[in-house]
Amino acid sequence: MLSIIEIKNVGKRYNITGRKRGYVALRDVISEKLKHPLSALAGIGRNIMGTNRMETFWALRNINLSVKKGEAVGIIGANGAGKSTLLKILSRITPPTEGEVRLNGRVASLLEVGTGFHPELSGRENVFLNGAILGMTRKEIGEKFNAIVDFSGIGDFIDTPVKRYSTGMYVRLAFSIAAHIEPDILLVDEVLAVGDAEFQKKCLGKMEEVTGKAGRTILFVSHNMSAVEKLCPTSILLSHGKIVKAGETRDVIRHYLAAEYEKSSGHEKLFPLKLKGEVTLHDFAVSQKNIRTAHLDADTPFTVEIDFEAHANLSLFRAGVYLKNALGDVLTRSFTSDWQPELERVAKGRYQATLLFPEKLLMPGNYFVSLSLNRFSVMNYLAKHTIEKTVTVGPSAYFNQAHPAEKPEGKIFIKNRWTLKLVSDQNKQSDES
Ligand SMILES: Nc1ncnc2c1ncn2[C@@H]1O[C@H](COP(=O)(O)OP(=O)(O)O)[C@@H](O)[C@H]1O
Ligand SMILES: [Mg+2]
Structure with a gap:
């Protein structure tokens, strides 16, 4: 079958000023661009070239991946491994320094909180802006607008500048836009890390529905291993900008956790x-x-x-x-x-x-x-x-084992036991009446 995403030898080199100053965040670049469309490039140039000595490094190198239509692929790896950079390249927010990306369909992405949203614009304006970035016409967006707002639960805040939104509201609106534009390819970066458990469940449910019924393709970045395992049959593991393992999600996760442990036990050397x-x-x-x-x-x-x-x-x-x-x-x-x-x-x-x-x-x-x-x-x-x-x-040997398929819920055990006291005996009552 034809692959819907084809990534060939992709690499991304970043120019950075002295590490102490951090880097120019993507959202700054975007909002800068929107504020001053003409001078944006010059401004970014100045930031990078600025007073500090320039360094470059490869955030991604030699990435090859092909994904078929309807596949859900997990992307896991430690902080700084290059996961977000890969999704940004696929969503054409940033170009690769080398290599080639082919996408055979419309892409929608849910990247880090705030990417693609302009803080000074209202929710409404951002829906149109985002839709336009994703290749929808004004008319198309207009038709879906009410559904997007309903699903997001933003209500009257839709006319408030998004800089006044809580993180949860931001993500709700962003997810709602992505969920409604019916993309062929959905890129999701860590959004499950914010928002409440209910919202996370809603997102996961929606994504399962999208790959299952609608046959759409998802790339899913998450630190939540159980969510990745649930949604994605196969995954890739990124480490220092390279794919170090690919295959069945279960194996990739096991490899990742083992490597993480190696790393954490490596402190001893320090x-x-x-x-x-x-x-x-x-x-x-x-x-x-x-x-x-x-x-x-x-x-x-x-x-x-x-x-x-x-x-x-x-x-x-x-x-x-x-x-x-x-x-x-x-x-x-x-x-x-x-x-x-x-x-x-x-x-x-x-x-x-x-x-x-x-x-x-x-x-x-x-x-x-x-x-x-x-x-x-x-x-x-x-x-x-x-x-x-x-x-x-690991699992507790004492927790009810009668239903092995039941997954643990939450993080904290309540060690105390319930008491259950019979206060009215229905059998006896019916005997007497
Ligand atoms: N715009 C940028 N300029 C310079 N360095 C960046 C930029 N964006 C990300 N990086 C660096 O690239 C590396 C990979 O980042 P990222 O893709 O965000 O990793 P992950 O999402 O896996 O945590 C990190 O070392 C990060 O600091
Ligand atoms: Mg990231």
Whole structure:
């Protein structure tokens, strides 16, 4: 069968100013263009060439992929792997530096929040702007307008500038536009990471419907492995701009998680890590039954240990962790001084901080345990380092096993049991009457 997306040897090189200043974000380029259509290019040139020394690097290299009509393909990979860049190239927001892309159909994309929306324009104006970018005529958009607004649930806010929208409203409107223009190819980048669970479900449902019934093609970028597995039979894994694995989604995910673990256990090489001359980090570990592990048994407590050294007497000091879900949302955080304000002062010396997490805390799934070392509003020792462990929590042996097909819902277990008390015995009553 003819492929609807054909990507041949695609590469993207970015010019960046000194990394400290970050890069020119796509949305800035777009809004700049809309504000000053003629001078935009000159302006961007100035930003890049500016005062800082110019560097270039390849965000994508040697990408080859062909996707058939009706396929749903997952794209996974760590932050910075090049996933968004690939989708931007496919949506023609940015051109590839080398290689070729062939798309045999109309493309709609849901990229990062805000891409393609102009903040000063109202929702209504943005619907028309977006529609036009996606190749629809004014008449076509006009016919679908009411349906788009209804589905989005934006209501009267449709005439408010979108800069006043919450993230959720932004995404609702963007999704609604994409869902209504009946594209042949739908590109979806991480939008499921924002918005509430209900909205995420609505999106997934819509996408399933779109590939299933309508035979449309989807490329789906997500950190939510279960969503990727549910929607996409095959996936590709990007790492540092290259496709390092492609095939059945289940295998690709397994490969990815194994690689992530390698990476997170690779921190050991960093230690001892000297931070701002005040603190040295000697070790950071997640263990269960005194064994360091990335696979946690749900029915056993686990510990997090931080081994650090203070080179001076420190005030306002906190060591601790953020616990995040696979999407990177913070589920909770815990610092040494949370329940013990006296621990905000640490005398010069070497310390081992240990926190015990109870058993039956987390539902099965993937989580991040992310280290934090800071002095409250004075100093973030890890501003330049991400020290994070990836952990996978297995199923609880005690949770009702009668329905193996039932997937875990949510993240947190409620360990307590229900009581069920008979308050009126229907059998007895009917006997008596
Ligand atoms: N406009 C840009 N200018 C310079 N560098 C960029 C630009 N956009 C993205 N990058 C860089 O390209 C790499 C890939 O980014 P991206 O495609 O956003 O990754 P992902 O979506 O997988 O997190 C990152 O190192 C990012 O910092
Ligand atoms: Mg991205």
